[in-house]
Amino acid sequence: MHKRTNNNKITSNNNAHNSYPLIESTTNLQKETTTDVPIEEKISFSKRILIVDDDPDMTSVFSIGLQDEGFEAYTYNDPLEALSNFKPYFYDLLLVDINMPEMNGFELCTEILKMDVNVRI
Numbered sequence: 001m002h003k004r005t006n007n008n009k010i011t012s013n014n015n016a017h018n019s020y021p022l023i024e025s026t027t028n029l030q031k032e033t034t035t036d037v038p039i040e041e042k043i044s045f046s047k048r049i050l051i052v053d054d055d056p057d058m059t060s061v062f063s064i065g066l067q068d069e070g071f072e073a074y075t076y077n078d079p080l081e082a083l084s085n086f087k088p089y090f091y092d093l094l095l096v097d098i099n100m101p102e103m104n105g106f107e108l109c110t111e112i113l114k115m116d117v118n119v120r121i
Helices: 056-068 079-084 105-115
Strands: 002-011 019-025 048-052 072-076 093-096
Touching: 048 056, 048 079, 056 072, 072 079, 079 105, 093 105
Parallel strands: 048 072, 048 093
Antiparallel strands: 002 019
């Protein structure tokens, strides 16, 4: 936010007779400080992730990548099998493919949320 202060003006020195109003900032600029926070402190949940995808290559890629980062990855290639073996309040995060045969990802998540309303998807 800016405001005009008194009727102070800045005048050009090149005899062009140009003048400009003097604007004074009304904001107080403060130096912003940042702090590096270890990733472990940023994650507010434990590390159990359920991965459901009908493509075994995808579940393998996600599982390996997440395990390399210290997560526990539990994988299923069949959404119905994942649903029948689901443990309420055990998993912290679901990573679910949307397009799967027999039951799509939305249907699977809807059923899982009936058993565990706290799980993140």
